[in-house]
Amino acid sequence: MKLLKRTLLLLVVVIGVVIYLNYSKLNIISGYAAKNMASGVFVAERSAASMNQNDNNVPMIELADTEVNQDEKSASSKVYGFMERKAVFREGLGTVLINDEYEPNKLTIKPNRNRPLDTVPYPYGQATPKDTLFSNVDVNQLNKAFALAFANPEAQKTRTMLVLYKGHLLAEKYIDGFTPETPILGWSMTKSVLATCFGVLEHQGKVEMDWPAPITEWQEDDRKEITLNHLLRMQSGLEWQEDYTKISDVTRMLFLESDMTQLQKEKQPVAKPTEIWNYSSGTSNLLSGILRQQFRSHQEYLDFPYSSFIDKIGMYSMVLEADIAGNYVGSSYAWANTRDWARFGQLYLDKGSWNGEQIFDAGWVDYITEPTLHSNGEYGAHFWLNAEEKYPDVPKDLFSCNGYQGQHVFVIPSKDLVVVRTGLAEEPEFDANKILSAIVKSIH
Incomplete structure (x- = not known):
């Protein structure tokens, strides 16, 4: 006792x-x-x-x-x-x-979605993928790559993986409890989705990347020099702490703020634009607020990502979550199933062209893959790069959307490949270089 x-x-x-x-x-x-x-x-x-x-x-x-x-x-x-x-x-x-500021009946509108039926095979449509064989694809090698990705479930925690080659589904695999229809949280892959909105606006002639950020509060001080390009490249010079282990700027924003577009806006500069590179989820949500400013109504803002490219390329499973104030949480909260995340990669592999329509300029891909100063060749404009061979056994032209716990959409133009991997663990538990290298070796 x-x-x-x-x-x-x-x-x-x-x-x-x-x-x-x-x-x-x-x-x-x-x-x-x-x-x-x-x-x-x-x-x-x-x-x-x-x-x-x-x-x-x-x-x-x-x-x-x-x-x-x-x-x-x-x-x-x-x-x-x-x-x-x-x-x-x-x-x-x-x-x-929610918090004390939440009013359950205040935000009653929701985005309009357009989901027409079609007979086009996946990934360009909703029909069954073509069962296509390529003489230059080593199926045994590809199977080995998948086996590597799922070899140690306790450590790697891979949930789903999918490979597209030349716009055709080569292979996909899902652990128990997950299917091609199961939405996956992209975490910071959402940043690349948000950036695409600006690529579409640029294609429509409505914005230019060298425009000053339209923030009224910045026009009376040095922050007036910050452009959209600086924000997309995380080189605004504004103070920001991206630390998830304590109450920092990013955790305060994601878990305590009603309007997530404001916190980065209120920060003071610690350097001039382009002098430093500082990864900031607050910058992405600031950009979401700037995106909202481009429209006359809240409804138009909510509709835009879906009408301009998400629904156009058939990503019907995608859901962009919003904060209490009705702003899309462009830093972190996009959900989509594995096949739809792959569609997003294919859109970039095809340089913005989808079933005969140009969603954004082909040059937009060149823009987002241009290495940003002081990022060690690892970052472009809301996309990650392999310019300095972070993945040494993978082509240098690889670029990707990356998210917490190892969410990835990899695009490898020189190999006509899109690779999606989702899970609950990242490097070193999940060795992306090893898996990607094995996939690349299957293409002769």
Whole structure:
């Protein structure tokens, strides 16, 4: 009995120490757990049990106790009974963490979607992919590459992988619980989706990348020199802390702010534009706010990404989640199934041409793949690059959308390849260079 009491006392002390050391983080922990759960259940249509066992079963987040309310389409989380946070689902806009500023009936509009039926084979349409054989494709080598990607599920945590070659589906694989229809959170792959909106606007003659950022508050100081190009290249020189291990600029923005477009706007410069490269999710959401300024109404803003390219290329599973203020969270919250993420890659492989229509200028691909100063050749304009051979065994012309926990859309123009990989682990657990090299070797 004494041993039991001592054990219980020790447990209480340990819990107390954990809470004391991490109290300031509890808002973030419970917020992450609630938001992730709500989106997993109501956007991806996965079970709460699967989300708890996998997606929320990561350090610190696993401390949260999360419950789902199917009737009101919400999820709530607490950490040892403290700091309850709640996320709610809104049709067409995904889920959002709510706070005292949230008014459930205020944002009643949603994006209009256009989903015409067609008979065109995937990826250019919705029909069954063609069963195409290429004499220069080594199927055995390709199978070996897939085996490598799924060889160690406990460490690699690969969930899905798909390869397109010359606009044809070569291979795809899904672990149990995931199918070609299961939406996957892209995390920072969303940044590349947001950037594409500006590529479309440029193609339409409505913006130019060297235009000063249209921020009224910046016109009275040195920030007036910041252009759209500087923002897309993460070289504005503005202060920003991208640290997910504590309450920093990025965690405050994602889990505490009602309007995520504002925080980067309020920051002061620490350098002149182009003098430094500083990866900033706040910059992406600032750009989402700038995108909203281009339209006369909120409805036009909500419709634009879908009408201008998402629905045009058949990415019908994609959902762009919005914050409380109705801004798309362009840094982090786009969902789409693996096949639709591959369509996005194919659009870039085809330099903006889709079924005879030019979605954005071919030169836009040259622009987003031009290495940004001080990024060590790893970053272009909201896309990642291999210009300095980050992946040494893969062609240097590779560029990609990358997201937290190893979400990737890789485009390799010299090999006519698009590779999508999703999962819950990144380097070094998932060796992208090794897997991509094995895939490239299958093309002769």
